[in-house]
Amino acid sequence: MSQEFTRGATLKDVAEKAAVSISTASRLLDDRHASKTTETARRVREAAALLGYRRDYAASSLRRTxxxxxxxLVPRLSDAVMGIFYEEIARECERRDLSALVATTGDDPHRLRLAAQSLLSRKVDGLVLTTARTDDDFIxxxxxxxxxxxxxxxTDGISPSATTDDELGGYLAIRHLADLGHRRVGIVAGPTYASSATMRLAGARRxxxxxxxxxxxELFAGNGFSVEAGEEAAGRLLGLPRPPTALFxxxxxxxxxxxxxxxxxGLNTPGDVSIVGYNDIPLARHLPxxxxxxxxxxxxxxxGAVRxxxxxxxxxxxxxPTMIPRQSSARIRPV
Incomplete structure (x- = not known):
């Protein structure tokens, strides 16, 4: 991590004494939150006073200006989910008379660090990241x-996060297909470094x-979120000697x-194979x-993230999440 990120150990001491995260201590010691009267705010201020902590604005890349x-930070804006999410962030910021700057990372750890440093150099008040990876220590x-x-x-299970219940989402998708009579369901999975993908897999297995x-x-294939990754993984599953009758x-x-x-x-959806997706982007309801x-x-x-x-x-x-049935999933044909 570049030295520009360094705040010094005293803020960490305050956070430990107050039994809160470092980012929470930082926010509550910001002048803009001086009117906060919660028990957590009181505890943080008392810890800062007892330790003699003084906020060093000159040393901080996030000093309030x-x-x-x-x-x-998003992997890419060409992904409809990320584009919609950023628009929702911008809308919430506009409601608060704030602005939002976006940077893309390609889901690459090195580009993530460069993009974050670029945003922080512009003295943003904080970061919203959709890019957490379980195989990287950036968070x-x-x-x-x-x-x-x-x-x-x-999520990484530690930093504050706003997510959907992906384990439940994976579970709902499988139960929907099972209720339609499918017994052999293929899984077109996502990357193992994304908590969203691992939780959807856990829910699907449940x-x-x-x-x-x-x-x-052999019914589990794939390691990506893209159209191309889905086509490749589904092609492998549908080419099995005993192919699945449905795909999630x-x-x-x-x-x-x-x-x-x-x-x-040459297979028809849903006549030959039922298919269920995830996120329910606007395009989903407008496909043929x-x-x-x-x-x-x-x-x-x-x-929730902005709050x-x-x-x-x-x-x-x-x-x-909510399961939305449409035409692509149907009751299995009797043999």
């Missing part, structure tokens, strides 16, 4: 440096177990890729065969 701007570096931040759509579905490791794809984009793979094999999908409340997640970042709220926010 009236920018009233937050930085938003831990932000915590250690006391950089105000909130995770969104993904749904399979409870529904008595085949849990065959971890994003709507990969579900669209799965529909393409089915069509290339409308896509069944697990709806994620991107507006609520965006609002966690700017209102010094603690903990995390988890919003429930």
């Amino acid at each position: 009236g920018t009233s701007t937050i930085g938003v 831990a570096e932000l915590r250690s440096a006391g950089v105000p931040h909130v995770l969104a759509l993904r 749904g399979m177990l409870e529904s008595g579905l085949d849990i065959d490791e 794809a971890f994003t709507d984009h990969s579900a669209i890729g799965a529909m393409t793979a089915a069509a290339r094999r 065969t409308s896509l069944s999908s697990v709806r994620v409340s991107l507006d609520l997640i965006a609002q 966690l970042l700017l209102d010094a709220e603690e903990g995390s926010r988890v919003f429930p």
Whole structure:
């Protein structure tokens, strides 16, 4: 981590004494939150007073200079989910007379650090990141440096986050297909570094177990969220000697890729293979065969992320998903 992120050990001492995260201590010691009278705020201020802590604005890359701007980090804006999410963040910021700056990372750890440093150099008031990876320690570096931040759509289980209940979402998708009579369901999975993908997989496995579905490791394929990744993984699954009668794809984009793979094999959706996606992007309902999908409340997640970042709220926010059946999933044909 670059030295520009360093706040010094005293803020960490305050956070430890007050039993809060470093980012929470930083927010509550900001002059803009001087009117906060919660028990947490009182505890943080008392700890700062007892330790003789004085906020060093000159040493901080996040010193308040009236920018009233937050930085938003997303893998790519060409992804409909990320584009919609950023628009919701910008809408919530506008409601608060704030601005939002976005930077893309390509889901690459090196580009993530460069993008974050670029935003922080513009003295944003904090970061909203949809880019948390379980195989990278960048979020831990932000915590250690006391950089105000909130995770969104993904989580590391430590930093404040606003997400959907992805485990429940995966479970709902499988139960929907099981209720339609499908016993052999293929999983078009996502990248293992994304908590959203691992939780959807955990929920899918739970749904399979409870529904008595085949849990065959050959039915699990894929490691990406894109249309191309979905088409490749679905092609492998549909080419099995005993192909699945239904597919659950971890994003709507990969579900669209799965529909393409089915069509290339001369299969009809849902006549030959039912398909369920995830996120319920606007395109899902407008496809020639409308896509069944697990709806994620991107507006609520965006609002929750901004509140966690700017209102010094603690903990995390988890919003429930909803299964939306459409034409792409249907009752299995009798043999």
